[in-house]
Amino acid sequence: MGLLRYAIRRFLQAIPVVIGIVTITFLLTDAIPGDPVSIMLGPSPSAEQAAEIRAKYGLDRPLYVRYFNYLADVLLHGDLGRSLYYNVPVSQKIMERAPVTILLLLSSYAFAIAAAIPLGIISAKRRNQPTDHVSRVVALVGVSTPSFWIGLMLIIVFAYHINVLPATGLVLPWAAPASVEGAQTQLDVVVASIEHLLLPTLSLGTLQMAAIMRIERSSMLEVLGQDYVRLARAYGIPERTIVTKHAFRNAQLPVITVVGLQLTSILGGAVLTETVFNINGMGRLIITAINNQDFQLVMGTTFVFGLTFVVGVVLTDLSYAYVDPRVSYDEAD
Template identity: 45%
Template sequence: MYALKRLLVAIPTVIGVSILVFLMIHLIPGDPAQMMLFPRGTEAEIEQLRQELGLNLPIHVQYWNWVTDAIQLDLGTSVQRGVSVTSEVFGRFPATFELAIAAILIAVIVGVPLGVIAAQKRNSWIDYTCITISLMGVSIPVFWLGLMLIFIFAATLGVLPVSGRMPTGASIESVTGLYLIDTLIRGDLGLFWQTIRHLFLPALSLASVPLALVVRVTRSSMIEVLSEDYVRTAKAKGTPYRLVVFKHALRNALIPVITVVGLQVGRLMGGAILTETVFSWPGMGRLLVSSIHARDYPLIQGTVLIFAILFIITNIVVDLLYAYIDPRVKYE
């Protein structure tokens, strides 16, 4: 029942987002058709494009036509590329998804243990080190960190590749669009390792902000939970301290961590724009940047809409995880 309610609440949100995305090109000064064909477009070509995109229709009619097509997964045709926006966006989605999931895994695998250790060693040099790492993570711009990682590991040490998803000249018959899974399906461990090497630097760069947030939230949540009565009771009963921390305390401390992680997954899908540009990663973020440079408004609209919907879906999934993680959370 709760899942149904959350889906119903998400509907007006999606409608509002679609309106904002649609109005985006109409808020830009000038004629969108003229901007898209600038500087080579003739008057006849501009008028033809205006008719093809329906820009000569009333704005409410334009929105209705666009949103009804979008419901049928028809986001129009790219002006510059001449291909379906839907196929172009979803063709790039696996690369962005793979990058975002890798980044969030790094953030969780590294951030949660650091946060737990910092809480246990409160006010020690270990705690201060973790706090410093956290502050650096949220302070350093992602694009600058990406450039520094390229300079250190690719240009200077030469141990990791600088760009792309796979080695130059390598090809794979993709089943899922996720190269790590595809290489495992094929049983090609050599190519699997090369794929990880290409993924590591952009994922590490993208993981800097969520890693810092996970460390901070885990630390503060663990400090609060460790002071609860049931934790003191477990200690008084002689329960091993490690069991108290990881079975009793950590499970309850994970609720705010799950919230942060869930929100960060959605944000990483959009935050990958800078990372994908720096590392030439062929995902949705890089597609959006190239479409902005080309003034390809149908492609911009489609990409931004998909980003927004993915963020909304992620929030719904996070809400549904609450009850599973913490039995105290009950939804009527």
Template identity: 40%
Template structure:
């Protein structure tokens, strides 16, 4: 199968997945209790005003007509208006995307910096205390709920020790970089780093444990192959063999998981953003749930689905390019 056919097939599969998410979200809104017009206007609205809004929003149309109108709007990028703030949903989603991307990328960097060296040490020192410690760390990381870890980090490092700040960040990454470029000041960047450290550690813990186990498993498999023995017999230093050859051959599945998990982090940051009051999509989704703001909820979830599918396609294409055997299969 050529790369072009592979991409066309994956894009069609992605479109089908996104359509399924849109359909499920519309179905949930349709079967949820409560009149949308009443939710938009509040309990004190008159019946005449409620009927006017129902007619204006097309809520008195048959359900299939409402579905096709909604689907058509999604196709052209019209996500509707928030029932709570009467703002365009796409604008409310886009303005929160940078903060969520910042947190997801920071958590990924934390995971890479900690997990890969830990996995290499665990693989090269099997059945030793370092291996047992890495295994225990992985088990704790996978088992620990994010919300509990976030609360403990706030309590210990922010409240008791006072090392890190507690509260909503006063400056974003983009603003910090602009300040650095325009005025040569690193103050805003340091403030941003202080505020993102605890959320990134919280969100990246599970990811760190997963990559550690994956790195260890891949390294163990590679260390048992003949080319490693041949390289060592030629007198190559163990460090060179370990990091230049063995780790390099282990990176293909790790890169794949990194890409897939980045998409997962975009959607899985809801709890972390809520705990740390991080102004991203997750916190906005929780607010929309509390207000039963269905257009905003639908817009956020559909956007996350699109981002997740896009990242999956890019990672599959990269893996397909690096490993042509996948394309042949």
């Protein structure tokens, strides 16, 4: 029950953060120069047409009225408004694009974690050896290189010169075979999806992989230097057993923290990655909304990204108990 009470308390504490996200996003979006009505109707709309559009979307109301109406719609009804550019509910566009971005984020995280943890462990076990030096250089390059530049280089090499992987677009693995060019079975669709995912996954996941690997290495080095590890070695316990059963789990708390906090960079990187690889996900949707001054869509997509990060941070806190039983969630703590 301690964990359940803590989870409820943490989610309740996240409510003011969500309200802050809505408030800041609303005010910044309203401060964007330009007139969305001019974009919708052209540079010289008639006064009647402009007034009709402003009344339809509530743009003729005072700022504080629009803010409290929007806040109430979001928090009480889950209504993110109606897109000015697409003329459909914002939630509808988000539901259309979200699966693409979720697939890209999950594949990037899977690549980052699967590559970073083994490399971090190997680097820690072979400290100051050639393997460690190579791993550290790879991590340094990874955290120093923008994801969009990596994406462009991958396109030049693997799509243009070698021509073995597609450079643009994304195929969803659950799409119908009839909607995918050259696919006859669902297995063909999955294979096409993997081929389209490889380059954007490497582009978006490299930064996360490098950051996680550095933390994994540092954490493992710290744990491997603890007294109980030295005692285990003195008793003749094999090094593999020490690493996998004694050191690994205790070294994961910092790694879990950085994995949760990497949500900010991976969500931001998704915007650039989707633009580079011409993927119609949430990132491209935000760019389209900004270019067309679609205030409702900008606020809706930003709110969803912010809410995703808040939920990720809370889940990161809750995962500590599973990794380290010493973590307590009693009220007194």
